[in-house]
Amino acid sequence: MQQPTPRAAGPSGAVRGWLDALAVVLAGLVAMAAVAALGLWLAGADDLPEGGFPPVLAATMALAVGGSVQLDGAAGGFAAVDAGVTAMPLTVSVVGAVAMAEVFLRQLRFRAVAGGGELLGRIARTVLLWLLALVLITVVAKHTFTVPLGGSLAQTIGNALGLTPQVGFHAEAATTIGIGLAWLLLVLAAVFAVSRRAPLPGALLRYQLAVRPPAFALWAVLLAYLAIGAVVGVVTAIVHGNARQTLAVVLLALPDLAWLAFGLGLGAQWQGRLTGALGLPVPRPLSSVLRAPNGQQATVDLGTLADHDPRSWWLLPVAAVLLLAAAFLAAHRSPRTVRLWQHAVRFALATAVTVLLVGLWTRVDADYGLSVLGVGLGQGGLADLLGTVLGGSNPLAGLGSGSLTLRPVLWTAVPLAAGWGLVTGALGALLAARFRHLGEVPEAGAGTGAEAGR
Known part of the structure; x- marks a missing residue:
């Protein structure tokens, strides 16, 4: 009687592919969050009131992938703040990109050639999970601070004028998700353009030199x-x-x-x-x-x-x-x-x-x-x-x-x-x-x- 062939231990190919993609995305998020958190702490952002540090951290990560942050606020119907920031904190960007590239390459080590379908599958799974991460960053990168009025006179004047000062910010979803996706594709393109460890499909080998x-x-x-x-x-x-x-x-x-x-x-x-x-x-x-x-x-x-x-x-x-x-x-x-x-x-x-x-x-x-x-x-x-x-x-x-x-x-x-x-x-x-x-x-x-x- 023929014995059944023993199955290899570990997750199946499809599950393994998703786990690999998840590892790439998590590596980038953790590296970016760690550097951004330390930089913000040194800048004094740990003293933000009303639990403002996590949203500020998420906003910094949104800027790091090319997104934009809109600042706004109001003091009742009397005063309003209108502001916006579009600037990449590139240290956070570079560290996140290097971490993602390293994990992506380690999953393909010891190989000189890879099929185009396999590479596209890896990239597609990574892109999908990255999009979910960008949505999460956009949701978290939103906060409003209530500005306390100082002194009894200020409180009286504020009540009379209907002043309820608030200053807040939010990451703009369209730019954060859209440009953040382009950022990931650029990182992956740079991996294949720069590193000898990145295997290429046979049709592209002629261009690597x-x-x-x-x-x-x-x-x-x-x-x-x-x-x-x-x-x-x-x-x-x-x-x-x-x-x-x-x-x-x-x-x-x-x-x-x-x-x-x-x-x-x-x-x-x-x-x-x-x-x-x-x-x-x-x-x-x-x-x-x-x-x-x-x-x-x-x-x-x-x-x-x-x-x-x-x-x-x-x-x-x-x-x-x-x-x-x-x-x-x-x-x-x-x-x-x-x-x-x-x-x-x-x-x-x-x-x-x-x-x-x-x-x-x-x-x-x-x-x-x-x-x-x-x-x-x-x-x-x-x-x-x-x-x-x-x-x-x-x-x-x-x-x-x-x-x-x-x-x-x-x-x-x-x-x-x-x-x-x-x-x-x-x-x-x-x-x-x-x-x-x-x-x-x-x-x-x-x-x-x-x-x-x-």
């Missing part, structure tokens, strides 16, 4: 800027003694500043302005440039930054050296059969795409305004009077209006980056020609003298 070396090299450049920025942050914390605030910036917005420095070092420009007192972590030279007279639009580049801090010129040689090193790395990881002009063109395209993404990621739009009976208020005057009535310790005290905008000039930044990539790509290929390329096997006749005499 053209894409992966320059993509990996540019990713190394971005990591190098993060390392430099982290060192600068630690030194700043030690020298200036504001360790908690500085570390909060590092844990929330280090890539925002470091990668902005990369683009500026290549000669790219950003335009924007800063009015009012938003209290956002903006370096002093950048803040000085953005605070143009009469709230006019300002251009941020090496020249305008150097007018306020001559050390800004160092961004140029740092960018040139790191980009040349990346070009050498890309050529070193490519077969020797690749021609010099091919190295140059591929590296130019990779550099242009990198600067395009950096520009989109470092875009900032943050503004708020206080209106009384429909009339907008600036700093001082009636705004300060209302702040005094409400009490100096509450969120509406002294609130007028302000904004911070920072947008890249992509139509010049991208071609400029491509030119840098073309030149450094050619130079890197010339330098790499003197060295053995990665994975290259010496020719049969290149042995020792004793072997040649046999």
Whole structure:
């Protein structure tokens, strides 16, 4: 009598696939929440009243995947607050992306080729669970704070005017879910473009040698800027003694500043302005440039930054050296059969795409305004009077209006980056020609003298 074939222990293939997708999503959420929570704690958000910390944490995660947060509030029918923030805390984004990529790759380790259907299935399951996570983040990222009126006189005036001050925020569902989905797809695309550990379908294997070396090299450049920025942050914390605030910036917005420095070092420009007192972590030279007279639009580049801090010129040689090193790395990881002009063109395209993404990621739009009976208020005057009535310790005290905008000039930044990539790509290929390329096997006749005499 034939014995039945024993079944393998563990979950079935379908269940296993869902568990793998769940592991990827959970890895990203846990990593993002941990970094965001620590950064917010260092920034003092743990003192928020009325259980406000979890919603603020969820809002930070929504911003980290490209969403937007709307701030609003009201004081009865007398005053209203209108505000919005669209800015990515890129430290949270990068940590979440790296965690998801690592778990995704570990599930595919020890494989050089994977079927297209299998990969699409893995991606589809991960996308579905990620969409559910984004919905949950959007639901949690909503809170309203009741602002207490200070003193008996303020309470009497507030009751007479019908003032019930409230300040709140909520993550906008459309942008958080839509752009958050695009963020995940970009992360997965970067995994296959950068990592050699990511197996590809047989039909795409021919493209990996053209894409992966320059993509990996540019990713190394971005990591190098993060390392430099982290060192600068630690030194700043030690020298200036504001360790908690500085570390909060590092844990929330280090890539925002470091990668902005990369683009500026290549000669790219950003335009924007800063009015009012938003209290956002903006370096002093950048803040000085953005605070143009009469709230006019300002251009941020090496020249305008150097007018306020001559050390800004160092961004140029740092960018040139790191980009040349990346070009050498890309050529070193490519077969020797690749021609010099091919190295140059591929590296130019990779550099242009990198600067395009950096520009989109470092875009900032943050503004708020206080209106009384429909009339907008600036700093001082009636705004300060209302702040005094409400009490100096509450969120509406002294609130007028302000904004911070920072947008890249992509139509010049991208071609400029491509030119840098073309030149450094050619130079890197010339330098790499003197060295053995990665994975290259010496020719049969290149042995020792004793072997040649046999």
